[in-house]
Structures are given as structure tokens and as C-alpha cells.
Amino acid sequence: METFGARLHRAVAERGPLCVGIDPHPGLLARWGLSDDAEGLDRFARTVVDALGDRVAVVKPQSAFFERFGARGVAILESTIRQLRDRGALVLLDVKRGDIGSTVRAYAEAYLDPSRPLYVDAVTASPYLGVGSLAPMFELAAEHGGGVFVLALTSNPEGPAVQHARAADGRSVAQTVIDEISQLNADAQPLGSFGLVVGATIGDTGHDLSRVGGPLLAPGLGAQGATAADLRTVFGASLPAVLPSYSREVLGAGPDVAALRAAADRALADCRAVVPPMN
Numbered sequence: 001m002e003t004f005g006a007r008l009h010r011a012v013a014e015r016g017p018l019c020v021g022i023d024p025h026p027g028l029l030a031r032w033g034l035s036d037d038a039e040g041l042d043r044f045a046r047t048v049v050d051a052l053g054d055r056v057a058v059v060k061p062q063s064a065f066f067e068r069f070g071a072r073g074v075a076i077l078e079s080t081i082r083q084l085r086d087r088g089a090l091v092l093l094d095v096k097r098g099d100i101g102s103t104v105r106a107y108a109e110a111y112l113d114p115s116r117p118l119y120v121d122a123v124t125a126s127p128y129l130g131v132g133s134l135a136p137m138f139e140l141a142a143e144h145g146g147g148v149f150v151l152a153l154t155s156n157p158e159g160p161a162v163q164h165a166r167a168a169d170g171r172s173v174a175q176t177v178i179d180e181i182s183q184l185n186a187d188a189q190p191l192g193s194f195g196l197v198v199g200a201t202i203g204d205t206g207h208d209l210s211r212v213g214g215p216l217l218a219p220g221l222g223a224q225g226a227t228a229a230d231l232r233t234v235f236g237a238s239l240p241a242v243l244p245s246y247s248r249e250v251l252g253a254g255p256d257v258a259a260l261r262a263a264a265d266r267a268l269a270d271c272r273a274v275v276p277p278m279n
């Protein structure tokens with residue numbers, strides 16, 4: 001079985017270092033001339049799949065925008081995931097799950113067990129109930145070749161109050177998360193399956209990402225104000241592991257399929273200029 005890290009490494013080599021999010025904000029639905037209902041959501045998601053599913057390495061549906069429409073929205077999420085996988089994109093479901101371990105086990109089954117309807121290649125998870133509480137996710141990911149991206153240093157301005165706080169041993173809370181995830185990737189080649197989320201907006205915070213061994217998802221580009229050039233400041237020597245992620249910046253070019261493709265191509269060109277090939 002090929003690990004998620006190996007599959008991601010290959011996808012980025014073939015398609016380039018880019019993740020595009022599917023975040024159907026009500027404002028974007030309106031700009032695309034779509035209704036703010038399940039039908040509009042379905043059309044939006046299908047358009048993104050048609051435009052980008054066969055060319056972008058990773059597509060990241062944001063679950064919240066599908067859950068807004070209840071069972072119909074989740075059914076559309078299921079079919080969006082299938083369509084993306086059929087077109088060869090890796091699907092990273094942005095759900096930012098985190099809970100006590102026994103409940104995390106159920107989340108892990110929902111997203112990382114290949115027999116389940118919402119099965120995806122990888123999910124986002126929150127470690128702020130303790131990294132150890134996510135163990136069932138790590139176990140199921142390892143068992144089935146999936147991936148988990150754990151929040152470390154998030155792109156929002158509220159993040160540092162929690163993430164930069166000092167743990168008992170003097171490290172920042174985020175650094176403890178970074179170090180624990182690094183251990184999970186020990187010896188993984190060519191890339192570990194356990195990633196971290198580090199916002200492109202955060203500047204140089206002095207955190208040590210040099211031993212992570214897995215992918216570094218970098219949201220916050222475009223709509224939140226960061227540019228590809230900012231990745232240099234945030235990631236320094238760890239740039240080869242960075243997977244830049246854009247949502248509104250690319251989606252705003254729709255609904256025209258050619259315009260969406262051109263926006264993704266521009267984003268990819270900006271990222272290629274900064275992010276060297278993965279080691």
C-alpha cells in the first residue's frame with residue numbers, strides 16, 4: 001500500500017505544489033450567479049471539479065460550506081469527493097476535527113476508512129485537546145495509507161494567543177505540536193503522511209520546522225493577505241515541504257472554467273517561483 005506521503009510527493013511532482021480549496025461562501029455563490037442553496041452548491045462544486053480536478057495536485061473541500069445545507073449538502077460533498085478522486089486529485093477534507101480519543105476514533109472512521117462514504121485521502125485535525133487525543137486518526141491513516149494535517153500555527157490573528165503560549169518545558173505550545181508530529185514521520189521516505197498547517201500570514205515566528213518530515217500546508221494566501229513571496233519568511237529552509245493553499249483567490253475567477261484554470265495556473269506559477277521541488 002502506498003502511503004499518503006508518497007502519493008502526495010508524486011502528485012506534487014506531476015502537477016506542481018498547489019492546493020485549491022472549495023469554499024462556497026454565500027458571497028461567491030452570488031458572484032457566480034448561483035442561488036444560496038443546495039442546487040447552487042452543487043453547481044459550484046461541479047464547476048470547480050471540472051475546472052481543476054484533473055490538474056491541481058490537492059483539492060481541499062471546506063466541509064462547513066457543505067454542512068450549511070444539511071443532509072443534501074453532505075450528499076453533495078460525498079459526490080464532490082468521488083468526482084475529484086476520479087479525476088486524479090488528492091482530496092484533503094478540511095474538517096479540523098478534534099475531540100477526546102474515543103470520539104476521534106469515530107471521526108477517523110468517517111474520513112479515513114476506505115469503506116465509508118466520506119472517505120478522503122487526508123483530513124485536517126485540531127490538536128488543541130492534546131496531540132495524543134488524535135492518536136486514533138494517526139492509527140487509521142497509517143493503516144489505510146491516509147494523511148492527517150494537524151493545525152500548528154494557524155493563519156488567523158487569534159491563533160498566537162494559544163499557539164505561542166509557553167508549555168511547562170519552555171517550548172511554545174505550537175512547537176510541542178510540531179515536535180510530536182515530527183516523531184510520527186521519523187524515517188518516512190520520500191515524505192511523511194503526517195502534515196502540519198502553518199499559515200502563510202504568520203511571518204517569522206522562530207518556530208523550528210526542520211525535522212517535520214511531512215508536508216506543510218500553507219493557507220492564508222490571497223484573500224487573507226499573504227503572497228507566495230511571504231512563504232520564504234515563514235518557512236525558510238523548510239520551503240520544499242510546503243503545499244501552498246488558496247481558496248477565494250482562485251475561486252473568485254469563476255464561474256468560467258477557463259478563467260478558473262488560468263487563476264490556478266497563475267497561483268501555481270507564483271508558488272513554483274518560491275517553492276523548490278520536494279526533496
Ligand SMILES: O=C(O)c1cc(=O)[nH]c(=O)n1[C@@H]1O[C@H](COP(=O)(O)O)[C@@H](O)[C@H]1O
Nearest residue numbers: 062124154155197199219223224246247248
Ligand atoms: O486548515 C486550513 O486549511 C486552514 C488553516 C488556517 O490556519 N487558516 C485557514 O484559512 N485555513 C482554511 O483555509 C481556507 C482559506 O481560504 P481563503 O482565505 O479563501 O484562501 C479556509 O477554508 C480556512 O478554513
